[in-house]
Amino acid sequence: MDDKDLEYFRNILQTELDELLNKAGLAVGELIGAAYSNEADPLDRATEEQARNNQLRMRDRESRLIAKIRKCLQSMDDGSYGICEICEEPIGIARLKARPVTSYCITCKTQQEALERVTGA
Template identity: 45%
Template structure:
């Protein structure tokens, strides 16, 4: 069972790393046009900032993927950090980096709201 998740996590990580590499290469090799219109300059900067924010989120996801792979190796993958119970297989399939069972995650989210 863990082999399945290990494979999925490695695939996700490789895809994210490839996308990050493409973004960096695109930014480095992009020919900067001499833009004189402030609206064009703002649009280019806004687009660049948007892509960099996405890459930052993906960087954080890569860290979670690495942590999930470590949990597979040390035998704690699929166990809830809060209650110690097994995390349901469907939840792991939907979000293999999760560290909480659905009940504990629901409680944590409710506590954030209150």
């Protein structure tokens, strides 16, 4: 991967990281504010709780994505970005454009998913 490609992916990842961190900060404030709601109706409370649970699930997914992005940015610094963690071959640019946080080439990821389907893991 040349420097131009690396800078392209660094910009994409950094922009996404900044957006996720900004959204996370706003969500924390919303969750804190929602925790003090005193809905009298049990159905309203149940609806609020379900919405809060959904929001917490989304924040958890975003938190894992933040960790992946940070790992990718670190791998750019150490020169290992774009190299498959399994076969150690370069990951195709098209694959990285589709999923910039990937750690596996398409062949290894396909094999991994097939194994997961067979083992149920």
